[in-house]
Amino acid sequence: MKKLINTPDDLLRDALQGVEAAHGDRFRVSYDPAYVVRADAPVQGKVGLVSGGGSGHEPMHGGFVGPGMLDAACPGEVFTSPTPDQMQAATQAVDGGAGVLHIVKNYTGDVMNFDMAADLTRADGVEVEAVVTNDDVAVQDSLYTAGRRGVGITVVLEKIAGGAAEDRRSLQDVAELARRVNANGRSMGMALTPCITPASGNPSFELTEDEVEIGIGIHGEPGRFREKIGPASQIAERLMTPIIEDLPFSSGDRVLAFVNGMGGTPLIELYIMYNEVAKIASAHGLTIERNLIGNYITSLEMAGCSITLLKLDDEMVRYWDAPVNTPGLRWGV
Amino acid sequence: MKKLINTPDDLLRDALQGVEAAHGDRFRVSYDPAYVVRADAPVQGKVGLVSGGGSGHEPMHGGFVGPGMLDAACPGEVFTSPTPDQMQAATQAVDGGAGVLHIVKNYTGDVMNFDMAADLTRADGVEVEAVVTNDDVAVQDSLYTAGRRGVGITVVLEKIAGGAAEDRRSLQDVAELARRVNANGRSMGMALTPCITPASGNPSFELTEDEVEIGIGIHGEPGRFREKIGPASQIAERLMTPIIEDLPFSSGDRVLAFVNGMGGTPLIELYIMYNEVAKIASAHGLTIERNLIGNYITSLEMAGCSITLLKLDDEMVRYWDAPVNTPGLRWGV
């Protein structure tokens, strides 16, 4: 294992110090409990948005803290859910009197820790709602599992909900919109290589020189199946077909298409994938009205990508286009 | 070799099609000769900025085309300089009557091809200036070599020169400012892993499981020396010391610090590196007034990073802060 770190134990602290050194003008950083909050928090009268999850998915979530998106993010250890005390402190720090929305990816650990935090925070008198993302169509039989994982839609949801919160919409409105985004979004990912967590030092799974793993999660979990690598067009087909069939997306739909890199894939390959995605979307009569291409929800240095499609409505487009000013996403300001 | 491509031969065309599909609202894409130009080009009365180079360094340069930065970019094959006909066509497409600045990284191929293009374009009656970046302190004895390579400062220079051009400064002013940025910028890079060009299918060099290569270029060229991997603090020291000694940077200097990922390194590691860079800068009495952290000038999927320091003056800060609206860098708009 070769990484640009000091020791695995200090990784989170060192990274947070780097974030503070780089973005001290826009963030306040708390180390114990660990969270990052926008400098002007709490914004009075605005719904506060708090997310969090294991580290190793950067820029998500810390890179999405700022006007127009999240108010605070709680980083856990690598691939490990953060703890309730972090979420409780972050929630209090962003409570501007209009309530706080927790954005939680559907993993057992994240859900249980955010649940405990919500209980604690409600006991403190803060109004808290939670929305759980679960857009990963790679998880089948969700009745017999912990349910579908929350992946790419989380980024899109944080942007759209952030726009609505900045527009001073109520907690109920923002939560309802966020749930609609999740309900209309589907994702699937694949890997060319595994990733190595600093604590374990070992690859999360093994692939030979000509195999890819289809249907992976964002924690180095193995996927649905593995196969010999094919051209980009075939890989795009493998991911797009289950996505399109699941909602289903149908001819005439307006969509946002998000091609996400898992961390170790060059941007040029993501554009090649986007080209294939655009072809498949157009063959299905889908109109891509908005797109996002890049490394936004990653899995350390894993090579691979995920695709997310969101069926758009006017309100989503409006808040997607609204100004956002974070290290990870920025436009309109 | 596992990559998200169709075939190595179609790589550039497929990627350009992806760029057109994604950013058709802001770019015009020409395929033969290949270049990307901002949709509103030529901007009358504005100096046009054209850059270009081999592909595999994305988002540089195509991702930096747009208001406030480049007017056009010419992509070559992977790690191969583009050709004079591309540069000639791009130059004509952006000529708004105020002349055109070529931004060229100092590699034999790039310099010769841009030279030929400048000859051709001048013959067409367009005023052309060229600025060559050569900030890589890893190249020693530059008298006996092709000279120092142009690396990280190129990104910073394109932003600052772009701001000046948008401000309708003259070709001479923009070129002079660009040369000052290059003269005051220094960079050095390192790799944890090599990269594999799609055409060769083989790693550019071999490293064992505990070795790093210090002083690498951005084309998978081997570096100055290799050593056993140490903590992030030591790696930062290895890169910062030659940079600081070379200009030299001295106590009281205001600097821009740019920690760049080579493509395969997670963002969280870049923040850890930035933390070490900030400590070293502060120990030398340097004030980091601006920073940039992320994958901006990459080397395919290589893991590693480079550090660039630029000694700032007021004019540079002003144009660094000026609005920019490109897929790769965006603020103020």
Place this chain on the structure above:
Amino acid sequence: MTRFAASMAEHREELVQLDTAIGDGDHGTNMDRGMRKALEKLGAAEQADAGAVLKTVAMALISSVGGAAGPLYGTLLLQMGTALEGKDDVDLETYTAAWRKGVEGVQARGKAEPRDKTMVDALLPALQALERAPDLDSGLQDAASAAERGMLDTIPLIARKGRASYLGERSKDHQDPGATSTYYLCQTAAETLAS
């Protein structure tokens, strides 16, 4: 507590390996970090009784383990601690009642049924062993053996809760990391009383 912490430190790598196979490879690190934090917290404050100790440990786990194991072990110990509060002398009956409360808490929080391939598959057999035991000493021994069997019985199961459930059929033939850490904790409890 020192022994629990030592046990987690000792088995850290093994738990990481088990979790790498069917999860995300952090269970050992998480438990080790939590136990070290708990030791720190215990060192800092005087504790009235076993109940108070367990509650302090529970809070330390909750605020430092994260993942699925943090809230689950936290809940287990918090419930046990509440049940043992103010009890000066812990006998088989109070211990069994406390363990029952703890396991109920884990099931309430995680919604796992037996044979879902989770720590519940070690926790429940341990409870049944305690309920059948003649005295505390052999109760703890039997609980440890029962937890071990429960842990081994997770190997052929298909996971239906937690991260391993994403693997479906591919989760078979792997031992559940959470059931494994439960066994080590039961084993340590038995050894501690014995010594």
Place this chain on the structure above:
Amino acid sequence: MTRFAASMAEHREELVQLDTAIGDGDHGTNMDRGMRKALEKLGAAEQADAGAVLKTVAMALISSVGGAAGPLYGTLLLQMGTALEGKDDVDLETYTAAWRKGVEGVQARGKAEPRDKTMVDALLPALQALERAPDLDSGLQDAASAAERGMLDTIPLIARKGRASYLGERSKDHQDPGATSTYYLCQTAAETLAS
């Protein structure tokens, strides 16, 4: 031309390997792409004479090879083409003069001196061989042998131009890819005339 293209296609991998060792691994691909493009261009248009052919090839290389080799081989052939323009019959003298013009062009563009470990180290010996030759046929043979010796002589050199120069001492003990492609082109020229 078909033979030049075939030679580059044949040696593509070898040139890539040589360039991977001390450059960026694209020389073979670049030359192969350029030659295929040149064939295409030649197929499309009738050519008046050898000079016109060379100029068409030169323009095709310039606009498709890229890197260092594109402008350099482009310049070589453009200068040769200009020198041979309108010449119906190419004899030793005109060929040697054209080659001299070409090599001068390469040196003007690339500023490389002999022993800088570049294609110049194959181009110049070939020129000298042509200058000493009795007739065109043996001139081309001798030029190819001289280019080969020049190519082999680059092995111990430290590169002072082009990408390999960044390696300093580490560029030693590697054969220069550009000198190698020059040798293959000279060799093909000799074989073509012989047949």
